Amino acid sequence: MAIGYQTIVGFMPRRNLFIPTLCIVLLFAAWTFRTPRSSIDKWVDVAAIRGSAVSPPPPPSSPNGPPTQSKNDVDLSRPDAPFVGWPLQRVCNEATWVQGLVFICDNNSGGIGNIRNYIQTCIRYGLEAGATGLVVPKIRKRNDTDLADLFTDYLPFSYMFDEKHFKDAFTTNCPQITLYDEITDIPKIGNKPNIEHITPKKFGNREGCHWSDQNRHTDRFGDRFRRWLHDPKTGQPPPSPDKPRLIRFNWGVLWDWQTYRDGPEFANTFGNILRFNAQLQRLGDKALQRMRAFAKANGVEDGRFLGVHLRTESDALGFWPTYNTQTDAYLKQATQRGFEVAYIATGDPLSAQNFAGAAIEMAQMRVVSKADILEDDDLDELESLSWDQQGLVDFIVLLGSDFFVGTMPSSFSVYMAMKRHLKTGGLYTRPYKVGTEGDGLSYLVGNYEKYWDGWLFMWDGMWP
Secondary structure: OOOOHHHHOOOOOHHHOHHHHHHHHHHHHHHHHHOOOHHHHOOOOHHHHHOOOOOOOOOOOOOOOOOOOOOOOOOOOOOOOOOOOHHHHHHHHHOOOEEEEEEEOOOOOOOHHHHHHHHHHHHHHHHHHOEEEEEOOOEEOOOOOOOOOOOOOEEOHHHOEOHHHHHHHHHHHOOOOEEEOOHHHOOOOOOOOOEEEEOHHHOOOOOOOOOOOOOOOHHHHHHHHHHHHOOHHHOOOOOOOOOOEEEEEOOOOOOOOOHHHHHHHHHOOHHHHOOEOHHHHHHHHHHHHHHHHHHHHOOOOOOOOEEEEOOOOOOOOOOOOOHHHHHHHHHHHHHHHOOOEEEEEOOOHHHHHHHHHHHHHHHOOEEEOHHHHOOHHHHHHHHOOOHHHHHHHHHHHHHOOOEEEEEOOOHHHHHHHHHHHHHHOHHHOOOOOOOOOOOOOEEEEOOOOOOOOOOHHHHHOOOO
16 A cells, blocks of 8 residues: 555645744744854854855964965075074074073084084084074085095185075074184183083983984983083083083084974974075086086977986995996986986096996986086186085085986985975975985985994984
8 A cells, every 4th residue: 555645744634734834944044043153153164164265364373483474485495595594583482591601513524414414413402502602613624635534624614604694594583692703702711711522412321222323312402411511520610601611512423413303394494504605606506507508508408407426536435335336326317217418526537437428328318517517717716616615516506407316325415315305395394205216306326224334314313
């Protein structure tokens, strides 16, 4: 037997449905219009549901928080990128300052990858310690005839870097710190200042740690260091403006600080306190411009070129990739990616010549160096520079290449890959995936099996 419609609606005859239905509709409408909208908006994101074009108001900003700007406002991968200062300002505003504590960050050596990280690691510890004074760092020059001799004369900060930019970054964003040009400029130090040497890792129990492990106690370093400053066993009074304490690191404090612990905002901007000086930046820009022109003159319409760092100089260590290993890997990448021209950076002229020949034979790719593309006064100026200064010209050109190939564990190559990696996410770039095919911008050939013996720890302790 079929069930009729009258049975479904509660046995009410069809002719009596109209009036009850009308009453229900009117009651529902009246209830809807009298109910405050906030009662539902409080629980549901109605703007998202309705597709409103009006964004919700941002949360209230912290005095130490970032300004309201896009993370891509600045290309941090550029060597001349402006300094984004609010992450440094935030660290400084959170510091516990110690009047009379002065850090001297000049115990450095090597090429650009090492020099800059020595300086930045020391400064980062200084911020954590609460140093209210900092002597503008000096740079230890390498012996130009014996590349393995890293400890010759001290040269001024401007030997590599833009001193005005460095000072402006601190005076603007960290005014709690006084910068001194020389140790002798520090008030109340006397004729023979006492400089205390420390190793930060010793301010924490490192039982079981590998000797080259990063400092696992950076969160507690500041408190422990300040307790040490006030410990009578040191034989020194606590620091004060009238009795300053001067601190210099023992040599080798280089990859100590796990940079990611400060967050990507600080990790990705702190490196820009060290901008190359105007002369090196100008020569690098000119060489990059000339390299693009060379590529176009050789049939590459968009001027794209491969950047090559061939690390075979006399100071290369025995366990690093050999010339053959580097050449095979580099030319494989060049062939896969269709490069017709390449720029090579190396301090080994014979290896550069051999690589150029192999590139023509195996990849039909022409290879040139900075000395090939600069000319006249620019070339004369280049040749007047030291070995490491010329390396900074190379760095600027390689940074502007369309793809970079380098070697692990060269700190120059690692720094290059990390700096280029900032193109992927700007201020909030996540760490480079070490030991993989990379990010589509760089490739480093090397052994990635052993964290310590393969020097992979550099990636965790370097600021890009």
